[in-house]
Amino acid sequence: MGEDTVKVGLMGLGTVGSGVVRLIEDHQEDLYHQTGRRIAIEKVLVRDRLKKRSVPFGKGLLTDRAEDLLENREIDIVVEVMGGIEPAREYIREALLQGKHVVTANKDLMALHGAELLSVAAEKGCDVFYEASVAGGIPILRALVEGFSSDRITKMIGIVNGTTNYILTEMKRRGAPFGEVLHQAQTLGYAEADPASDVDGLDAARKMAILGTLGFRIPLSLEEVKVRGIADVTPEDVQFAEQMGYILKLVGIAQQDHGKVEVSVQPALLSGDHPLASVEGVYNAVSVYGEAVGETMFYGPGAGEMPTATAVVSDLVTVIKQMRLGVNGRGTVAPYREKQLKSPREVFAKYFLRLHVADESGVMARLTQMFAEEEVSLEKVLQLPRSREKEAEIILITHTASLHQLSRVREQLEESDVVIRIQSDYRVEGGLSS
Ligand SMILES: NC(=O)C1=CN([C@@H]2O[C@H](COP(=O)(O)OP(=O)(O)OC[C@H]3O[C@@H](n4cnc5c(N)ncnc54)[C@H](OP(=O)(O)O)[C@@H]3O)[C@@H](O)[C@H]2O)C=CC1
Numbered sequence: 001m002g003e004d005t006v007k008v009g010l011m012g013l014g015t016v017g018s019g020v021v022r023l024i025e026d027h028q029e030d031l032y033h034q035t036g037r038r039i040a041i042e043k044v045l046v047r048d049r050l051k052k053r054s055v056p057f058g059k060g061l062l063t064d065r066a067e068d069l070l071e072n073r074e075i076d077i078v079v080e081v082m083g084g085i086e087p088a089r090e091y092i093r094e095a096l097l098q099g100k101h102v103v104t105a106n107k108d109l110m111a112l113h114g115a116e117l118l119s120v121a122a123e124k125g126c127d128v129f130y131e132a133s134v135a136g137g138i139p140i141l142r143a144l145v146e147g148f149s150s151d152r153i154t155k156m157i158g159i160v161n162g163t164t165n166y167i168l169t170e171m172k173r174r175g176a177p178f179g180e181v182l183h184q185a186q187t188l189g190y191a192e193a194d195p196a197s198d199v200d201g202l203d204a205a206r207k208m209a210i211l212g213t214l215g216f217r218i219p220l221s222l223e224e225v226k227v228r229g230i231a232d233v234t235p236e237d238v239q240f241a242e243q244m245g246y247i248l249k250l251v252g253i254a255q256q257d258h259g260k261v262e263v264s265v266q267p268a269l270l271s272g273d274h275p276l277a278s279v280e281g282v283y284n285a286v287s288v289y290g291e292a293v294g295e296t297m298f299y300g301p302g303a304g305e306m307p308t309a310t311a312v313v314s315d316l317v318t319v320i321k322q323m324r325l326g327v328n329g330r331g332t333v334a335p336y337r338e339k340q341l342k343s344p345r346e347v348f349a350k351y352f353l354r355l356h357v358a359d360e361s362g363v364m365a366r367l368t369q370m371f372a373e374e375e376v377s378l379e380k381v382l383q384l385p386r387s388r389e390k391e392a393e394i395i396l397i398t399h400t401a402s403l404h405q406l407s408r409v410r411e412q413l414e415e416s417d418v419v420i421r422i423q424s425d426y427r428v429e430g431g432l433s434s
């Protein structure tokens with residue numbers, strides 16, 4: 001191997017790592033034409049060297065000692081696709097201190113320690129790219145940083161977790177039980193090592209923290225993202241939503257107006273004509289609204305071996321091109337704007353509530369009174385046939401109200417003697433016509 005070869009240290013050979021190996025092999029000629037360099041995987045770090053692998057490697061290439069990559073002076077670029085916080089953070093930091101460029105798919109790490117790692121990279125004149133960390137195969141980060149650099153982004157709304165979108169789609173399509181479809185998502189390589197982070201919305205929250213930081217150019221931290229997952233979503237919620245013309249999805253929303261931002265992840269009802277309503281299975285999509293450009297939409301596979309590998313290898317190509325130009329590390333840390341978060345009085349949406357109430361006369365009047373007291377008006381009301389003795393079910397969709405108003409209404413409902421329980425409540429996002 002001569003001068004024209006770039007040597008890569010690969011950390012992780014699971015779903016994404018195997019895809020990276022395949023893609024580099026299959027596209028070697030195309031990659032050479034773009035970069036003028038051959039890409040050679042010099043060492044691969046794994047936990048268990050004896051495990052059976054879907055991509056064949058010479059015995060000497062696999063190692064379970066991180067030093068074999070970090071202390072290898074021949075390795076120019078470390079690709080981290082192991083996942084988790086530690087030891088990934090320590091390894092990436094050390095790689096940067098050794099002057100190696102880094103490509104990672106690790107949103108857990110970038111959402112939590114991105115600022116620290118980018119600042120080490122800037123000091124050492126190294127690149128850190130992490131396109132694969134958000135929305136798998138969709139090149140959304142590059143679009144935000146480069147494509148929208150002349151505009152001011154006001155809103156990003158997206159389906160950014162493939163596993164939960166796959167689960168909700170299968171629940172809607174064939175009424176499949178939650179546990180069964182989660183297991184399928186794991187088998188297909190979509191889910192995180194701990195799938196609770198998909199189901200609880202944390203994976204999507206990490207991605208929204210990254211999108212918010214890059215899109216609004218503010219230092220957004222993970223704790224500032226309000227998170228609710230899909231664990232308590234029932235097949236009935238999905239069906240009732242459909243009856244009323246809505247699709248239930250796990251949605252990330254990042255919005256800024258008057259200099260204040262709101263970032264959240266929650267199961268939300270999307271009206272049938274919403275651009276995200278038809279995004280199914282493992283697919284992700286992000287709508288980005290710019291003041292000047294208007295609405296744009298990015299769509300593609302959000303998880304899985306080869307889609308994610310394309311994002312990783314594209315980052316690798318960028319690093320190699322920058323090496324040729326000698327511009328690595330330039331602009332790694334962009335100056336941020338001042339950050340102000342919205343209070344619950346400043347976050348507005350419509351809401352869907354499913355209530356189990358006493359089956360007696362006058363209940364509807366009592367309910368509407370509670371909403372009226374908080375100045376929340378109702379857009380739709382659906383009374384369902386009685387499901388149990390002395391219990392009726394009512395579904396309400398409000399007009400736009402603040403989160404604060406909704407919490408006040410919820411308090412009243414919870415204290416009321418006619419409400420047996422609030423079965424579910426979801427934010428509602430209108431479509432093109434709203
Ligand atoms: N799967 C997907 O669709 C997507 C994943 N990502 C991100 O990509 C990263 C990798 O995900 P994925 O490929 O699915 O994960 P996998 O669990 O399939 O693979 C992880 C790999 O890392 C190795 N590894 C884990 N911990 C260590 C450690 N401490 N020391 C050495 N090796 C270790 C494992 O070794 P061994 O094989 O020996 O167990 C395995 O090869 C994660 O950050 C994930 O969030 C991002 C976008 C999509």
Ligand SMILES: N[C@@H](CC=O)C(=O)O
Pocket residue numbers: 133134135136160161162163164190191192198203302303304
């Ligand atoms: N578990 C994640 C993988 C990609 O980021 C998902 O399902 O989206």
